Amino acid sequence: MPTIFGMPPQVLFGQLSLGLINGSFYALLSLGLAVIFGMLNIVNFAHGAVYMMGAFCAYFLLNGIDLPIPWWMAGHFSLMNIHFGSHLSFWWALLLAPIIVGAIGMFLQRVLIARIAGLDHIYGLLLTFGLAAILQGLFQNQFGSSGLPYEIPDGLSGGHNLGFMFLPNYRAFVVGASIVVCFATWFVIERTKLGSYLRAATENPSLVRAFGINVPLMITLTYGFGVALAAFAGVLAAPIYQVRPLMGADLIIVVFAVVVIGGMGSILGSIVTGFGLGIVEGLTKVYYPQASGIVVFVIMAIVLLIKPTGLFGRAA
Amino acid sequence: MVDAANEPLLNVVNLEAWYGESHILHGVNFNVGKGEVVTLLGRNGAGKTTTLKSIMGMVAKRRGSVHFEGKETIDQPSNNIARAGIALCPEERGIFASLDVRENLLLPPVVRPGGLGLEQIFELFPNLKERLTSQGTKLSGGEQQMLAIARILRTGAPFLMLDEPTEGLAPVIIDQIGVTIRRLKERGFTILLVEQNFRFAASVADRYYVMEDGRIIDAFSAQNLEANMDKLHTYLGV
Numbered sequence: 001m002p003t004i005f006g007m008p009p010q011v012l013f014g015q016l017s018l019g020l021i022n023g024s025f026y027a028l029l030s031l032g033l034a035v036i037f038g039m040l041n042i043v044n045f046a047h048g049a050v051y052m053m054g055a056f057c058a059y060f061l062l063n064g065i066d067l068p069i070p071w072w073m074a075g076h077f078s079l080m081n082i083h084f085g086s087h088l089s090f091w092w093a094l095l096l097a098p099i100i101v102g103a104i105g106m107f108l109q110r111v112l113i114a115r116i117a118g119l120d121h122i123y124g125l126l127l128t129f130g131l132a133a134i135l136q137g138l139f140q141n142q143f144g145s146s147g148l149p150y151e152i153p154d155g156l157s158g159g160h161n162l163g164f165m166f167l168p169n170y171r172a173f174v175v176g177a178s179i180v181v182c183f184a185t186w187f188v189i190e191r192t193k194l195g196s197y198l199r200a201a202t203e204n205p206s207l208v209r210a211f212g213i214n215v216p217l218m219i220t221l222t223y224g225f226g227v228a229l230a231a232f233a234g235v236l237a238a239p240i241y242q243v244r245p246l247m248g249a250d251l252i253i254v255v256f257a258v259v260v261i262g263g264m265g266s267i268l269g270s271i272v273t274g275f276g277l278g279i280v281e282g283l284t285k286v287y288y289p290q291a292s293g294i295v296v297f298v299i300m301a302i303v304l305l306i307k308p309t310g311l312f313g314r315a316a
Numbered sequence: 317m318v319d320a321a322n323e324p325l326l327n328v329v330n331l332e333a334w335y336g337e338s339h340i341l342h343g344v345n346f347n348v349g350k351g352e353v354v355t356l357l358g359r360n361g362a363g364k365t366t367t368l369k370s371i372m373g374m375v376a377k378r379r380g381s382v383h384f385e386g387k388e389t390i391d392q393p394s395n396n397i398a399r400a401g402i403a404l405c406p407e408e409r410g411i412f413a414s415l416d417v418r419e420n421l422l423l424p425p426v427v428r429p430g431g432l433g434l435e436q437i438f439e440l441f442p443n444l445k446e447r448l449t450s451q452g453t454k455l456s457g458g459e460q461q462m463l464a465i466a467r468i469l470r471t472g473a474p475f476l477m478l479d480e481p482t483e484g485l486a487p488v489i490i491d492q493i494g495v496t497i498r499r500l501k502e503r504g505f506t507i508l509l510v511e512q513n514f515r516f517a518a519s520v521a522d523r524y525y526v527m528e529d530g531r532i533i534d535a536f537s538a539q540n541l542e543a544n545m546d547k548l549h550t551y552l553g554v
Binding site: 207 | 372393396397398399403404406414422423424425427
């Protein structure tokens with residue numbers, strides 16, 4: 001039986017494709033974090049929670065939602081669960097969940113996060129960490145810790161035998177969708193007029209505002225977009241990882257390591273590092289599985305020692 | 317004191333400004349007539365840059381009145397003030413490192429018709445045309461200053477505020493900026509200049525205001541400059 005570096009190709013490519021899948025989520029999430037950090041100077045610890053909300057949003061859009069509505073009855077308030085029905089497919093969720101969760105993000109930014117603008121990083125970290133805890137707590141209280149199933153959408157079930165490995169269609173779709181969205185985001189930020197506003201406002205927001213650009217609105221929209229990217233990742237993740245209140249909390253620590261390795265706020269860095277580290281993690285699972293859980297953090301430590309601003313980061 | 321000969325384009329009355337707890341401007345009064353070049357003179361820390369930033373709405377707390385084209389702007393955010401037709405070329409030039417020269421040049425949105433086209437800008441600043449794809453901060457100091465002025469000329473804003481445009485530049489570049497300001501005046505732009513380089517200011521200004529401790533303490537026109545030289549030396553400590 002042929003082997004590649006001592007491994008059967010099925011095992012190697014199987015783990016590589018899993019690595020690419022994980023890398024797709026790392027890239028989408030760290031990209032959102034980079035966009036938010038660049039513009040708002042906030043380390044958004046709520047990112048895992050909004051990723052989870054994206055997945056739940058897809059679940060609600062497909063299955064409907066039970067909402068506790070306050071009800072005035074017999075002289076006092078009580079809560080009544082009312083079912084709001086919905087049967088919107090995965091494809092609708094992929095479009096609507098980022099918009100809905102992004103809108104929630106913009107509301108939170110305007111009401112809470114805007115109040116700590118200009119303060120030390122620790123305030124943003126504590127606020128978003130608290131937000132994440134509240135959001136995850138609310139979902140855990142309502143739905144427990146076990147996962148809710150979400151079917152792979154019609155048309156993407158099954159897979160292809162490539163000869164050297166079996167490639168599930170849905171996973172190939174996730175990698176493709178992630179690459180397209182990451183590239184589109186990079187293109188908008190680095191190659192368009194809107195992107196030049198964003199880059200300039202990252203450097204000197206008060207001057208950009210003094211040129212006539214509504215920077216506070218841009219900040220809100222940027223936060224909404226970063227959150228929408230996480231929600232998009234959440235929808236993509238729903239059929240693979242199930243829909244769980246803590247699905248984001250488990251992932252976000254690795255994503256922060258990815259952001260640190262790529263360089264805080266670097267758009268290209270977060271994309272390349274996201275996919276790259278997913279692949280490295282996959283390869284580690286093949287050759288030295290014991291280290292697969294820590295390889296990202298070991299790389300982070302080495303990068304911090306050699307280049308503290310990250311692989312693609314610029315010194316402040 | 318002398319006032320604008322014609323109807324003022326900008327009228328500043330009792331302008332006060334704070335940075336945090338520090339009270340910087342203590343009631344600044346002056347005006348700028350349409351088509352004039354007016355210079356704010358004063359020592360370091362007199363409040364000249366803060367005056368420009370306050371007019372532009374870039375300080376956190378300000379009070380008083382700033383009328384531009386007859387409209388009150390003191391309650392407006394800086395993006396609205398820019399849209400009303402006031403443009404600032406800041407002291408540190410404010411060239412963006414993450415943008416190339418073309419992006420820097422095209423960054424400020426056009427706020428009204430009548431701004432200079434790119435060809436007219438390259439006529440004024442030929443160097444910029446050759447450096448369009450360079451990173452903004454890779455330009456020389458003089459080129460960065462030209463870029464900082466050029467980008468606000470595109471916007472169509474009729475009122476330009478230039479904060480120390482000659483700072484740190486070689487004499488030959490300073491002369492070039494002087495020529496540019498006179499040409500802009502000929503084209504009908506109104507300019508409020510903050511300068512420490514008195515010799516440069518004398519070559520372009522119609523009127524002068526002298527600031528000290530966050531107030532205007534004197535004003536005279538270019539015609540009366542000679543008669544006021546001794547006083548001016550005392551004010552500026554030169």
